[in-house]
Amino acid sequence: MSVPGFHRPKSVEDAARLLAETDGARCLSGGATLVAMMNASLAEPKAIVSLAGIPELAGIAELANGGFRIGAMTRHAATAGDARLAGTLAVLRDAARQIANPVVRNMGTIGGSIGFADPAADYPPALVAANAEVEIANAAGRRRVAARDFFVDWYTTACGPGEFVTGVYLPPPRPGAGLYKKLARVSGDFAIASVALSAAKDANGVSIRIAVGGCGPRPIRADAADALLSAKFGDAAAAAAAGEALAAAADPVDDVRASAEYRRLVIPRLVAETVAHARAALEAR
Amino acid sequence: MRIEGSFVVAAPRERVFAEITNPALMAGCIPGCEAIEVIDPKTYRARILVEVGPIKARFNLVVEVKEEVPPERVVSITRGEEGTRASVISSNNELVLAPAEGGGTEVKYVAEVSVTGRLGKFGLGMMKKKAEALGAKFAENFRGKIEAAAAS
Numbered sequence: 001m002s003v004p005g006f007h008r009p010k011s012v013e014d015a016a017r018l019l020a021e022t023d024g025a026r027c028l029s030g031g032a033t034l035v036a037m038m039n040a041s042l043a044e045p046k047a048i049v050s051l052a053g054i055p056e057l058a059g060i061a062e063l064a065n066g067g068f069r070i071g072a073m074t075r076h077a078a079t080a081g082d083a084r085l086a087g088t089l090a091v092l093r094d095a096a097r098q099i100a101n102p103v104v105r106n107m108g109t110i111g112g113s114i115g116f117a118d119p120a121a122d123y124p125p126a127l128v129a130a131n132a133e134v135e136i137a138n139a140a141g142r143r144r145v146a147a148r149d150f151f152v153d154w155y156t157t158a159c160g161p162g163e164f165v166t167g168v169y170l171p172p173p174r175p176g177a178g179l180y181k182k183l184a185r186v187s188g189d190f191a192i193a194s195v196a197l198s199a200a201k202d203a204n205g206v207s208i209r210i211a212v213g214g215c216g217p218r219p220i221r222a223d224a225a226d227a228l229l230s231a232k233f234g235d236a237a238a239a240a241a242a243g244e245a246l247a248a249a250a251d252p253v254d255d256v257r258a259s260a261e262y263r264r265l266v267i268p269r270l271v272a273e274t275v276a277h278a279r280a281a282l283e284a285r
Numbered sequence: 286m287r288i289e290g291s292f293v294v295a296a297p298r299e300r301v302f303a304e305i306t307n308p309a310l311m312a313g314c315i316p317g318c319e320a321i322e323v324i325d326p327k328t329y330r331a332r333i334l335v336e337v338g339p340i341k342a343r344f345n346l347v348v349e350v351k352e353e354v355p356p357e358r359v360v361s362i363t364r365g366e367e368g369t370r371a372s373v374i375s376s377n378n379e380l381v382l383a384p385a386e387g388g389g390t391e392v393k394y395v396a397e398v399s400v401t402g403r404l405g406k407f408g409l410g411m412m413k414k415k416a417e418a419l420g421a422k423f424a425e426n427f428r429g430k431i432e433a434a435a436a437s
Contacts, residue, residue: 026339041371041403043339117338154411155338217414253410260410 005047012056012137012166015049020139020162022047027164029073032100032108033116057111057166060084066172069135072111072165077102079110088130088198089170091178095126095196098180101188111165114150117157117218120190120257124151125213126180128221129196133169138162144169148211151218174200174207177281181274182213183266185257190214192258193266195274199233201282206233210242210271215263216251225249229275233282239275243268286400286409288416291393292424293385296431301382301390302356304431314426316419319343337415342367342404344374357382363396372402392427394420 005022009015019025024046028034037043051057057073060082068089070079079085080096099105099113099122113123114134127134127147134150136143136159145158147168152158159165182194191214200207208229212220225242232238252263294301304310308329312321317334324330327350335342346365353359359380366373376398385391400412 037339040406042407153338154414155340251414253414255410 004045006050007047008050008053010053012054012142015051015054015164016137016139016162018047018049019164022049025049027051027112027115029112029115030075030107030109031112032104033112033118051111051164063169068170070110070168070170072115072167073109074111076100076105076108076110076113080105085170085173087173088176088178088200089173091129091180091196091198092123092126092132092170094178094180095122098122098182110168114168115157115159115165117151117155118190119151119154119216119218120194120214122180122182122191122194122213125194125196125211125219127168128211128219129198129209130178131171131198131209134158134165135167135169136163137166138164142166148219148221154217156217175202175285176200176206177278177285179274179278179281181270181277183270190257193252193263193270195267195270197274197278199278199282201285206230206282208233210246210274212246212250212267212271214252214257215267216249220246220250222246222249225271233275234279236272239272240268242275243271246271286398286413286416287395288398288413288420289393289395290417290420290424291391292421292428293389293391294428294431295389298356298382298384298390301392301431305380305382305392305427306353306359310430314423314430316422316426335415335419337407337411340404340407342372344372346374367402367404372400372404374398374400374404392424 007018009018026045028048028050051073057071059071059074061069063069076096076099080093085093113121132147133144134147150158176199178198180196182191184191193215194213197210208226210225222245224245228238228242247264247267250267252260254260308321308323312318318331319334320332322330329348331346333344344365344367346363349362351360351362361378363376376396378396381393383391
């Protein structure tokens, strides 16, 4: 293979221009995915646009509304260790903490992970449960897309040609709990199935958002599951019905980790377990 | 992996058979088909581009018709590789045309496909979904051409 051209722009605008102008160009963030894909001859970019020199893409900033912006270049370890992501937003920290191993968590970034959009990865369902938005830049400017609309298909996002992820916006955390449960063959593997749940609790009751990973082309969610759990959070029958609704919405495939049928059967159990843990966390507050 | 599907076309079986064995028409129906070339009446060469997320694969395929029973059955073998690349694909295909209930023709296809090399690393489960989506797109294209021609 030929050696790709290498660019290291200093601003989002310059990066967007390079991506638009350069045929076959791809963004490099942490390299945890792209470099592995290049080593396996699965990706062969003609040019690489490194995002490492763009200061605004690094780190987690609190916003005026109490929410947060996580820059695309923020490493998984930084997200996992940020205590400000509390209450309902703890779901994202819990997911970040379970990605792969310490080497990958110190290297991989949130922008790189969600830009690749492997449906068995940990961030996609967690971002849906956290009701996050993804910021996308192109040569004409920037736009924001709800996480639930950002993931479109297997390894396919709402990013069009010449677009890239610049950050993730989180709403202000609400008091409550956020959990991510992952079923994997061994610690650090991609999920056979995973469940991300955020539970906001106030005087009016409980409000739940739940999403399943590893069981379809993108994070699986169901309005019925959110509604059932929000109405009767303590109820085992409601949790079972929510699990069935999510299993029905899933579209799993057979792969090296598990069969599609196994995944359909395991979703309701993983949902019930996650709900029970979230309930215990709410009661312990 | 086994890829199968079926669809109904609002046209008589003889006509569907004639069109589905017409390389020029098929080139416009197969998703990602960039070129098709007739080597002899039983052998075709085709170039097909398949894209899955960040991966682009351009296959050079040779389709050999093994058995043809007008207007109901075609058995063929497809073999191909990805240019100089290390992915090899082969498949045994069967196409069956039957009169559909309520008129028209039902087209059924079954292919036993094997993929090795760099794409084999990527997960056959997801590739099967992709193949099924391409099959549905083909059905839509084919039906569009045949039914539009019948209506005009």
